[in-house]
Amino acid sequence: MDTPPLRVVQWGTGAVGRGVLRGLLDRPEFELAGVRVYDPAKQRLDAGTIIGRDPVGVLATRDPEEILGLDADCVVYAPLPGSRYGGDDLATVCRLLASGKNVVSLTGFVYPHARGPEFVEALEDACAAGGTSVHGTGVSPGFTGEKLPLVLSGLARRIDHLYVRDCFDFAGHPSRRFVRGLAGFGMAEEEYLEMLPWARGMMRELYTESMHLLAAGLRVDLDDIDLDHEHLHAPEDFDIASGTIARGTVAADRWTLTGRVGGVPTITIEIAHKADARRIDAWYEPGYALRIQGSPSMALALDEDWLTNGVTAAAGHALNSVAAVCAAPPGIRTLLDLPLVPGRFTRP
Structure with missing residues (x-):
C-alpha cells in the first residue's frame, strides 16, 4: 500500500x-x-x-x-x-x-x-x-559547520582542537534584503555600526548553537565562547546580483567564535562573508576548511566549486x-x- x-x-x-x-x-x-x-x-x-x-x-x-x-x-x-x-x-x-x-x-x-x-x-x-x-x-547551508566535522571526527583517537571555517561569496546571491539588510553590505560605515550590535547578537545566537552542538557531539562542555568581528570596505564601485556596492561602503566581514574547555581553546569557528570575492582579496578564498588537531591530525579543504549553489x-x-x-x-x-x-x- x-x-x-x-x-x-x-x-x-x-x-x-x-x-x-x-x-x-x-x-x-x-x-x-x-x-x-x-x-x-x-x-x-x-x-x-x-x-x-x-x-x-x-x-x-x-x-x-x-x-x-x-x-x-x-x-x-x-x-x-x-x-x-x-x-x-x-x-x-x-x-x-x-x-x-x-x-x-x-x-x-x-x-x-x-x-x-x-x-x-x-x-x-x-x-x-x-x-x-x-x-x-x-x-x-548547515552541513559543513555541523555534520561534516562530526563525521570526520570519527577517524580520531584523540581530539585536542577543532577548527571550522566557511568563507562565503555573496556576488551571486539574489536577495538585497539578505545581502544588505542582514549582512550589511553596501551600508555606509555609520549605518553599519548602528546595525552591528544586532548583528553581533544574531551571529552569537546562530553560531553558539553550532558550537554547543559540536561540543555535545564530542562529549565536552564549553566553559565560555568569545566572539570577535572585523569588517572591510569596498575599494571601488561594483555590481553584484543583489545591487550596487558603492566605494567606501561595507563589503566584507569576518566573525571568529572561540569555545574554551578548562580555559583552553577547544573549538573555533570562523565565518567570512564577502560581497564579491573578486574585489575583496583579504582573508581567505571562498570555500570551506576543517582542521582537527589530535591523533591523528587531519585537514579538509573544499573550494567554492565543491558546491555549485549554497541556496x-x-x-x-x-x-x-x-x-x-x-x-x-x-x-x-x-x-x-x-x-x-x-x-x-x-x-x-
Whole structure:
C-alpha cells in the first residue's frame, strides 16, 4: 500500500524558501499544504506563480492564523530572523508545534539547549501539546559547520582542537534584503555600526548553537565562547546580483567564535562573508576548511566549486529532513538524534 504524501507548509519565500517550494512541488512524497509570505505583493498569489511556474492551486497568505488552521504534517520554517524585523521566532515556532505541525527550521533551532532552560522548556511544552518535533537544519547551508566535522571526527583517537571555517561569496546571491539588510553590505560605515550590535547578537545566537552542538557531539562542555568581528570596505564601485556596492561602503566581514574547555581553546569557528570575492582579496578564498588537531591530525579543504549553489543545498537539506522529523518522537531533535538522511535519486 502506498504511503500518502506528507502535507507540508512552506513558511517564507525568500531565495531559500523558493528553493524548498520547488522541491515540495516536484517530489511525490510531499503535498503542498500552504504558503506563508511576508511581501504584500505576494498575498494570494499562487505558489506556482511565486516560483515562475504554472498555477498549482495553493494560494499564499500573509496571515499566520490561516497557516495555523491548516491540516499539515510539517512546516518548513525559513523566514529572515524575526529579531531583525520585529518578530519572535520562538513564539511563532511554539505556536506551530502546539497546533500539531512538526517544524523543520532554517532559522536557528539547530541546538536549542544552547539558548538556556527557558528556551528549551518552551519548545518541549509546545511539542508535548501538539505531539510534534522541531529540528533546525542550520544555515550556510548547515552541513559543513555541523555534520561534516562530526563525521570526520570519527577517524580520531584523540581530539585536542577543532577548527571550522566557511568563507562565503555573496556576488551571486539574489536577495538585497539578505545581502544588505542582514549582512550589511553596501551600508555606509555609520549605518553599519548602528546595525552591528544586532548583528553581533544574531551571529552569537546562530553560531553558539553550532558550537554547543559540536561540543555535545564530542562529549565536552564549553566553559565560555568569545566572539570577535572585523569588517572591510569596498575599494571601488561594483555590481553584484543583489545591487550596487558603492566605494567606501561595507563589503566584507569576518566573525571568529572561540569555545574554551578548562580555559583552553577547544573549538573555533570562523565565518567570512564577502560581497564579491573578486574585489575583496583579504582573508581567505571562498570555500570551506576543517582542521582537527589530535591523533591523528587531519585537514579538509573544499573550494567554492565543491558546491555549485549554497541556496539550493540549504533547501535540499531541509527537504530531506522532513520525513525523519515527522517520524521522530515528540520533542527537540538535533542532528545528534536523527538518523543519517540521504538525498533522493531522481531522473529528469
